[in-house]
Amino acid sequence: MQLNQKNEPTDTLNAAGTTGRSTAQASCTLADVAKALETDGLGYSAASREAYLRALRRHTRITGCRAETISADPVALDSQAKQIAWVAHGFASEKAFRLHWAKVIGPAKRLAGRNSESAAANKSDAWRQVAAAITELPLDRDVAIAMRARWASLSRMATRFEIATPAEFDAARVLQIAEAMDTKRQRLRENVVALNRLIEMREHHEALSMLPAHPVPVPPQRPRQLIDWDALPHALNAELERVLDCLANGRATGATVMATVTLTDVVQTANTKAFERQKPATIQLTRAAVSWSIAGQLACGRQASDLTSLEDLCTPLAAAQAAEAQFARQQATGTYNPTSAGPYQYTSILCRLATRFYVVDASTGEQWKRLLNALRIDRDVGKIATKHQKLLDELLNSRRMQRAWLTLDQRAWDAAEALRRRPTLTRSERREMVQIAEFAVLMTILIRTLPTRLATLPEITFRGEAPFLRLPRARGDNAFLDLPPKSVKNARRMLVEIPEESLAMIRGYLKHFRPIALEQPRVAAWLRAQNQTDCDYLIPGISAGGRRSRSSVAMLVKRGLRAFGFTGVTTHVVRHFMAQLLLEADPNAIGVAADWLGDTRRTIETHYRISDARSAARHGRKLLYGDSDAR
Structure with missing residues (x-):
């Protein structure tokens, strides 16, 4: 077969099989050949037609052509492919194969060419007309x-x-x-x-x-397969038993465990989007943890035959013994590196995953606690992230940045009010004005009320059965932010009084800016589709119930902080920044900081610096409370 650079057959003959000229032929499929055989007959009986179609399908499979496309060049086959073709098809000679090929392919290709050109023209015109009609x-x-x-x-x-x-x-x-x-x-x-x-x-x-005369049925959604959390430990145990059996019988080594351990069939699709996003990483970590824990214990001198069940890997004592032995060996030889991905590190990952999949009873609770402390596992309770520590130190060590932060909401509100007072605004300026006002309201809640989490901000409601934001109903009443336990870290209910300056911003936003936000095209279209004119959320959007999505609120906060001089600052940093400012202003306000962050007093004492220096306390008190007479 004459091949081009891509190893595809080169068309050197026309459909009739004559040499001397090369013509561009339309692609011909098995369906076209079948149609030509049925319409024209071409002198073949019914049995011969079926046999010939089977031969053509076999030809495409043998010669490497695509499954549904027949090459237009049967004669330009090389000696090997040519012999395979006509012998496999049952023809007596190459000449007989060539004659049959040309007799069938010629009419089929001409028919396919005419049909494809007319269908393509009609199809493009129809779709183009509807696209023009939409405008x-x-x-x-x-x-x-x-x-x-x-x-x-x-x-x-x-x-x-x-x-x-x-x-x-x-x-x-x-x-x-x-x-x-x-x-x-x-x-x-x-x-x-x-x-x-x-x-x-x-x-x-x-x-x-x-268009169709009747609505097209919407394809149904497939129900998600839920995880049987009760059966998961047993399935994990069975999988590890299989791997340990391979180790004990010498059919595998510690180095090959990574390839043999798999939990893909164990962990199915979860019923929450959050777990779906974490699923690949969880599976990868679990594979690495199990395999490296086995390899680590083998390296510590334990025999493969001693590892008989899942409990040998996941009980605190066994894991602690393996980790401590490996840690002692590395310290003795001077090869310990805290950042290296050795068995010690992966054993800690295994322990972390085991706490997620297994319920630890009271008898082993203390062992788990000592093990977690020994392995220096982050408990993620009020812990300041390492990647934010430098930025947090810059904020805490700069009085200018602290003053700018404590006046951020008022500066953003003034910018929105300045735009509102303009006589005329373009559509983009109106959208920018509403975004600045929304940013100011979120910041006044974040700064002057409590350092809440980003996930809570889109869910704030101001009316309904149980609103988060409770506005005063009578003169002299106070406004409160009432957050349910599910919206607060460690499942605490928070009831925080809203200051007067923040309440003035919220009322101004509800009066002047929120109606404009409801008139934005996407929000208005979503409300019309739901047969509604308004929603209960403070910041309207097009997500479930009419609220803004977390990603859009995160982008709004990120852009606003960058526009007002806080590049790289996130709400995660803001929580720790405000707590540290409060503790510098008043070292005795540990309880207030714990309530702010939803943590315990012990956590605050552990993870935050509490300075008794009078200068720091005086400076912080002046910033937070305006107490200029503090000494």
Whole structure:
């Protein structure tokens, strides 16, 4: 076979099998050959036609062609492929194979070429007309842009699944597409919803008449398979028993455990999005922890036959003995490196995972506690992240940054008010004004009320059955921020009084800026789709219930902090920054800082520096309370 650089057959003959000229032929599939055999007959009996189709399928498989595309050059086969082809197909000679090939492929290719050209022209015109009609529909600009994007995605799917016109979107075809695009099922659902919305608008434009007459059924969502947490330890134990059996019988070594231990079949898809994101990392860490723990214990002198069950790996005593032995050996030889990924480190990871998968009773609780302390495992309770420590020190050591932070909400509010007082604003300026006002409200809650978590900010409601933000109903009443236990670290309920300056900002936002936020195209379109005119959330959006998503709030806070001179600062840093400022202002305010962070007094004493220096206390008290007479 004459091959080009990509090892693909080169067409040197035309469909009739004659030499001397090379013509570009349309691609021909087995379906085209079958249709040509059925329509024209070509002198073959029914049995011969079936035999010939089977021979063609076998030819494509033997010669390496694509599964559904037949090469247009049967004669330009090399000696080996040529011999395989006609002998395998049952032909007496190469000449007989060549004649049969040309007799069938010629009419089939001509038929396929005509059909493909006309179908492509009709298909492109139909989809193009509907795309042009979308721009003339009475839609909002943002809705029209989103609709055109969905329609473009639908047209790409139509090209892939050979849907000639939009009207061919029937129930069977949609379900077929859903099965073929299992990984993009949610995107397909959104596209079909957009298609059904266009179907409802058929009377607005004549070009939409080519859409289906009835709504297309939305592909169903597959129920997620839940984790059987009760059966997980038993499945993990069975998997480790298999690996340990291989070790004990000499069929594997500690170096090959990494490849043999797998928990993919054990940990199935969880019912929460958070665990889905953590699943690959969890599986990888568990594999590494189990394998390196076995390897580490083997390196510490334990025999493979001694490791008989999961308890030998996950009990505190066994893990502690292996870790301590390895740690002592490394210290004695001077090879210990805290940052190295050795058996000691992976044993600590194993212990961390074991606490997640197993319930520790009271008898082993103290052993676990000593082990965790010995392994220096981060308990993640009020712990200042190492990557933020430098930035936090810069904030705490700069009085200018501290003053700028404590006045950040007021400066942002003044900027929003300055934009509101302008006589005319463009659409982008109105959007910027609302974003600055939202940032100011979030910052006044973050700074002057309590250093809350970022996940809590989008969930703040100001009305409803149990609002987070309780505004005063009568003159003289106070405003409170009432956070339920599920929104606070360590599941504590927080009831915090809101200062007057923060309450003034919140009321101004509700009066002047929030109505503009509700009129933004995306929010207004979402409310109309839900048959609502307003929502209960302080910051409106298009997520569940009408709130802003966490990612959008995080981006809003990040951009606002950067715009006002706090590059790199996150709400995680803010929590520790405010707690440290409070402790520098008043070393006796440990209880207040613990309530702020949802931690214990012991945690605050452990992880925060509490200075008794009068200068630090006087400086912090002046910043926080405006006490200029503090001495």
